[in-house]
Amino acid sequence: MKTRRVFLQRASLSAMALTVPVLNPFSVMADQISEYAKDSKTLRVAIMGLGSYGTRVAEAIQSCQRTKLVGVISGTPSKVVAWREKYGIPEKNCYNYENFDAIKDNPDIDAVYVITPNALHKDQVIRVAKAGKHAICEKPMAVNAADGQAMVEACKAAGVHLLIGYRMHFEPNTLEVIRMRKAGEFGDIRFFQGLSGFTIGDPTQWRLDPKLSGGGAMMDIGIYSINGARYMIGEEPIWVTAQEVKTNPEKFKEGIDETITFQLGFPSGVIASCLSTYNMNNLDRFYLNGSKGWAEMQPSTGYGPIKGETNKGPLTEPIVTHQTVQMDEMAAIIFDGKKPEVPVDGEEGVKDMKIIDAIFKAVETGEKVLLNLS
Structure with a gap:
């Protein structure tokens, strides 16, 4: 089993917009979705780790209102080629695990979503932070609390957000x-x-x-x-x-x-x-x-x-596609200073x-x- 869960469901944000009760402040609101649509600030994301969950996130981003997939980071060249063709990703936004520090000179990328094995998260997130990009890290964020704290401190020192994939x-x-x-x-x-x-x-x-x-x-x-x-x-x-x-x-x-x-x-x-x-x-x-x-x-x-x-x-x-809502909410956290009901x-x-x-x-x-x- 290479997927993280056995319960699979996809639903569109448009369906969600039609059914959300507008009086419930804890739900994803229809007017919030329209706010996403008219907001000009889009979170431009590169995904690091193009496995099954990275693919799920990439597909979910296609329905986002404020998040766009613009780059990839992978150790498998064939995956990079396939993703470039499927998602229209420019070659200049494609990196491997050795050279991705160069994203610091790429103004087209705002954030990197790290979706690699747990033990790699610490070093990769710290490198993303040193490159001046916001870091989104899949959970668990590290292999122990000490490594997690080091990631927090590195992102604070770099003045970038560190968000965890708590969908x-x-x-x-x-x-x-x-x-x-x-x-x-x-x-x-x-x-x-x-x-x-x-x-x-x-x-x-x-x-x-x-x-x-x-x-x-x-x-x-x-x-x-x-x-x-x-x-x-x-x-x-x-x-x-x-x-x-x-x-x-x-x-x-x-x-x-x-x-x-x-x-x-x-x-x-x-x-x-x-x-x-x-x-x-x-x-x-x-x-x-x-x-x-x-x-x-x-x-x-x-x-x-x-x-x-x-x-x-x-x-x-x-019913919503969790990763679609997650990524648009994270755009609001990064750009608007939004405080989620439960921290991420x-x-x-x-x-x-x-x-x-x-x-x-x-x-x-x-x-x-x-x-x-x-």
């Missing part, structure tokens, strides 16, 4: 649940459950190479439950416990986690119970329980459509990396690990 932070049904929780419609939050997993295929892929991935299922899919627990509950965890199960050590070698269950504790007393695995299918579920109500989302983080219900009925926000900046990414570091430590020691995400 769910712009997904309408997700934002509706967050709105309901903030409005007190669920009462006092008591419990969250996050289940994230699928059965991974090709044993030779980079995700099962610890030198490239920095870990197994936790880095790839478990991060959704970590991040989801934070935005669904609306607090930052203060401790973590975790347990690992490995049934196939030949496939899941040292440094590659197969299945980890983990628990997060929050200041208010809320507990999150989560599972991350590369050995079970049909695991893409969030459940939030409060004193007055509940929300369940399944699928909760797949490519779409995101489905769910609450104690008040089904979630009916518009580098600091947000570092918080998730601190939790992952703590989960691995809890697995190793068998002890509760305290967290400080401030």
Whole structure:
């Protein structure tokens, strides 16, 4: 399995514009879309890493109102040629991993979206920043919190944005649940459950190479439950416990986690119970329980459509192409200073990396690990 998820859906922004309720400030608004269309400031992006997810992002950008694909960075010349022909990319905007520092002299590129194996993110993002370009980095942003923090500091020093590819932070049904929780419609939050997993295929892929991935299922899919627990509950965890199960050590070698269950504790007393695995299918579920109500989302983080219900009925926000909305929202963040409902900046990414570091430590020691995400 080379795609990141098994739930695939494409829908056009035009359909979204017709169905978005204009009174809901947490949804992607029809008038917001028209605002994108009339805004003259377009985010010109080069994609680094032309694999399956890079292709998905490129296709989604074709429906964007404020983002345009203008360049590519790849170590595979044949892919560069194919993308040039398909997307009309000028030859002068095409680079490889050795020479892409030259983007500093290319005024046609505003930002680079880094979609390469996890262990490469740190050095590549820092090089993008030193070239004076905004960096968008796929999650997980790095292989540990220290590397993530170095990326944040490099981008700050260069005066450029660092944004993480948290597409769910712009997904309408997700934002509706967050709105309901903030409005007190669920009462006092008591419990969250996050289940994230699928059965991974090709044993030779980079995700099962610890030198490239920095870990197994936790880095790839478990991060959704970590991040989801934070935005669904609306607090930052203060401790973590975790347990690992490995049934196939030949496939899941040292440094590659197969299945980890983990628990997060929050200041208010809320507990999150989560599972991350590369050995079970049909695991893409969030459940939030409060004193007055509940929300369940399944699928909760797949490519779409995101489905769910609450104690008040089904979630009916518009179906969108996540990456299309994400990229236009990121253009608004970079050019307009827009503040998203849930952050997507580098600091947000570092918080998730601190939790992952703590989960691995809890697995190793068998002890509760305290967290400080401030």
